[in-house]
Amino acid sequence: MPEDAPYAYEVEGLYKHYAGTPEPANADISFRIRQGEFFGLLGSNGAGKTSLVKQMIGLVRPDGGTVRLLGRDVFTHPRFTTVNVGYMPQTAFALNSLTVREAVYFSAHLRGMASRATAKRERDAVLELLGLGHLAGKVARQLSGGERRLLQIAVTLTASPPVLILDEPTNELDPSRRRQVWQLLRDLNQRDGRTIILITHNAIEAEQVIERVGILKAGRLVALGAPAELKASLRSQVHLSITLDDTQPLGLLPDYVHVQSQHRGRVVALVDAADLPHLTKDVNLAQFPEFTMHTATLEDVYVSYA
Numbered sequence: 001m002p003e004d005a006p007y008a009y010e011v012e013g014l015y016k017h018y019a020g021t022p023e024p025a026n027a028d029i030s031f032r033i034r035q036g037e038f039f040g041l042l043g044s045n046g047a048g049k050t051s052l053v054k055q056m057i058g059l060v061r062p063d064g065g066t067v068r069l070l071g072r073d074v075f076t077h078p079r080f081t082t083v084n085v086g087y088m089p090q091t092a093f094a095l096n097s098l099t100v101r102e103a104v105y106f107s108a109h110l111r112g113m114a115s116r117a118t119a120k121r122e123r124d125a126v127l128e129l130l131g132l133g134h135l136a137g138k139v140a141r142q143l144s145g146g147e148r149r150l151l152q153i154a155v156t157l158t159a160s161p162p163v164l165i166l167d168e169p170t171n172e173l174d175p176s177r178r179r180q181v182w183q184l185l186r187d188l189n190q191r192d193g194r195t196i197i198l199i200t201h202n203a204i205e206a207e208q209v210i211e212r213v214g215i216l217k218a219g220r221l222v223a224l225g226a227p228a229e230l231k232a233s234l235r236s237q238v239h240l241s242i243t244l245d246d247t248q249p250l251g252l253l254p255d256y257v258h259v260q261s262q263h264r265g266r267v268v269a270l271v272d273a274a275d276l277p278h279l280t281k282d283v284n285l286a287q288f289p290e291f292t293m294h295t296a297t298l299e300d301v302y303v304s305y306a
């Protein structure tokens with residue numbers, strides 16, 4: 001993405017407080033996304049990600065602030081938003097009673113492909129791209145969870161909207177389909193120049209593709225930058241993964257090893273880089289069934305803000 005590309009999105013001072021809730025879902029959110037950028041939105045459950053993107057596509061009206069898509073206000077130009085943004089929500093698929101073939105065909109119409117022949121051509125191309133041709137006659141409700149996810153992706157891509165917003169697109173997919181979808185998104189971004197905004201909890205997979213990330217916490221944008229920039233703030237920390245056998249207590253680890261989580265003997269911890277030389281002296285690392293260490297990942301950044 002060229003650094004001076006025009007903006008796909010300009011979000012300014014966004015504020016949303018649902019009636020009857022104690023805290024705002026989004027407060028004081030401002031950021032810009034350039035055309036052709038691959039942007040990730042991370043945040044724990046309830047952090048405000050879905051509320052934010054629903055306002056970005058004009059589905060939910062903010063209580064304050066503005067959202068501009070390709071230079072136009074999304075609330076005064078609803079039709080412009082429908083045509084220019086493909087949004088894939090995480091929730092149930094709205095076109096459940098249609099066949100796979102019909103769902104993609106009608107989506108092409110909705111995005112402005114008025115002629116039947118053009119919409120049919122688009123439908124066939126999209127079904128082939130997602131490998132859904134063999135399911136074309138099946139009703140969406142009867143698909144498996146993963147197949148329905150692929151159909152949702154197909155519908156989102158139909159008619160090539162320049163901006164794609166995808167909420168956990170690889171949920172429920174098997175490993176080979178996951179890889180296929182990540183590759184497809186990478187191609188759509190790098191080869192076709194589409195702007196992609198990805199909501200995910202999977203920071204490890206997202207780190208492979210995103211150029212910039214925003215981290216939301218309790219409705220506020222608490223970090224914004226390239227993964228490398230954000231990771232630099234944790235550079236003084238090293239991430240440890242240790243498996244303990246049944247006889248090894250957690251107390252074996254010195255107190256400068258900061259345990260982040262433990263489950264069934266698998267311990268994830270952070271240690272200051274300055275303490276590493278002590279660790280190798282204080283503990284016989286070879287006694288553990290498994291011991292690995294690496295510098296901070298985007299997931300560590302995410303966890304550090306959670």
Ligand SMILES: Nc1ncnc2c1ncn2[C@@H]1O[C@H](COP(=O)(O)OP(=O)(O)OP(=O)(O)O)[C@@H](O)[C@H]1O
Nearest residue numbers: 018019021025043044045046047048049050051052
């Ligand atoms: N329609 C609504 N009415 C009232 N409160 C809502 C509504 N939608 C969301 N909220 C509240 O707003 C906050 C943010 O929710 P939101 O769905 O935006 O979070 P999220 O980051 O997308 O979460 P998740 O990762 O679990 O999908 C939560 O406290 C939620 O309960």
